[in-house]
Amino acid sequence: MKVNYAGTVPLSTLDWTGKSAVTIFFRGCPLRCPYCQNYPYLEGVSLVELDFLKEQIKISKPFVSAVVFSGGEPLMQEAIIPLAEFAKILGLAVGVHTNGCYPERAAELVERKLVDKFFIDVKAPLDDPELYGKVAGWVEYKEASIAVKKNPEEITAAVAKTIETADTSGLELELRTTLIRDLIGNEREISRIAAWISEQVKNKEVTYVLQQGIPEHGLEEKLRKNRVLEREELLELGRIAKGFLEKVRIRTREEGEEII
Structure with a gap:
């Protein structure tokens, strides 16, 4: 089996x-x-054999307690199933960073007991497909890229389904929103996201994380000049989210991860 590989x-x-x-x-x-x-x-293709990645995991085994699959989008690739199986055989916990667009593969991992924690992006309020599409780049790239196949309604439905699957599994769950000034992350938007999580997610141990986006490192060149949201601004947004949820954190380059 081949894997479209980016790095370790x-x-x-x-x-x-x-x-x-x-x-x-x-x-x-x-x-x-x-x-x-x-x-x-x-984008791009850099195919490696499955055994190559198994060896990467095996080499790190003495020094780690977990493997995390990230990307890109790891649930796009069926190779995540045998890789997760291999990690579990080695006694490692398995975490998956995902945008939530592949609920069927998330469900397969859960059913086969091959995952211990999901980290799922909630890019915008899930009850606002138009805004979600904007934040996910659908508007800009729907004509230019063959990759963006789902419309905003399909994207938000898939993310909600992935969250539901993770929630009902009883596994650890972290939901996170990356905040970018003038794109996503004002007080009203964070309130709507936190309220949705509070209403829809039964696991009250869910952690919601507000991440400080760094526009200068982003895909969209015109976004790179946007001023970064400061730590104090994230603290205030975190307090707003805390009004709905028990476990809220912020992540900034100034102070790393902080519990609200």
Whole structure:
């Protein structure tokens, strides 16, 4: 089996809070979020054998307690199933960073007990497909890219289904929103996202994270001049989210991860 591979971080303490992990990055993504910092992974083909990635995981095994699959979008590739199986055989916990567009593969991982934690992007209010499409790059790229196949209504439905699957599984769940000034992350938008999570997610142990987006590193050139939201602004938005949810955190380059 071939894998469209982007790279490996042999030892990461950032991709799963509280765990040391080997992080595998996959190429390919169905979205084109204008702020995406991993945009070199969105397209292109760099195929490797499945055994190559198994060896990458095996090499890191003495130093880590988990493997994290990221990207790009890892659930695009069927290879995530045998790789997760391999990680579990080695006694490693498995985490998946996902945009939520592939609920069927998320469900397969759950059913086969091959995942321990989902990290799911909630890019905008899920009850606002038009805004979600804008933040996910659908408006800009729907004509230019064959990758953006789902319309905004289909995207939001898929994300909601993936969250439901993760929620009912009883596994650890982290939902996160990346904040970009003048694109996504004002007080009303965060209130709507947090309220939706509060109403729809039964697991009250869910963690909601507000991430400080860095526009200068993003895909969209015209966005790169936007001023970064400061830590104090994220703290205030985190307090708003805290009005709906028990577990809220912010992540900034100034102070790293902080509990609200």
